[in-house]
Amino acid sequence: MTVADCLFCRIVAGEIPATVVAETERTLAFRDIAPKAPTHVLVIPKEHYADVASLASDNPALAGEVLGTVADVATAEGVVGEGFRVIFNTGASVGQTVFHAHAHVLGGVDMDGDLT
């Protein structure tokens, strides 16, 4: 896949609309198009990495910035006290469908079972 074909790179480029909730120089957070919880935000590095494993090994500082934006989003969404879940699906076999590293930030509902 080239970057031009990548859905999330196209969102970063402004070619596909998204509901942005937070942005830094190197990260972007926007609402999932098919939310599975009242809070369901995706946090991505603006630079393309196929998954969190390649992001963390190739650019750990940027992986840390993604987590910083995750924390900012959780605070802004008001889910810090009640708890929230952060998921990085990594690989098609576990459900990754968009191969641009992204954190799912899920909250606002009881999650005692699976919720990905």
Ligand code: 5GP
């Ligand atoms: P994955 O399954 O790869 O971990 O998660 C990809 C997520 O991207 C899914 O939860 C899906 O709903 C979301 N998604 C797919 N296409 C779009 C889109 O065009 N815009 C937004 N905001 N989210 C999308």
Ligand code: ZN
């Ligand atoms: Zn991409």
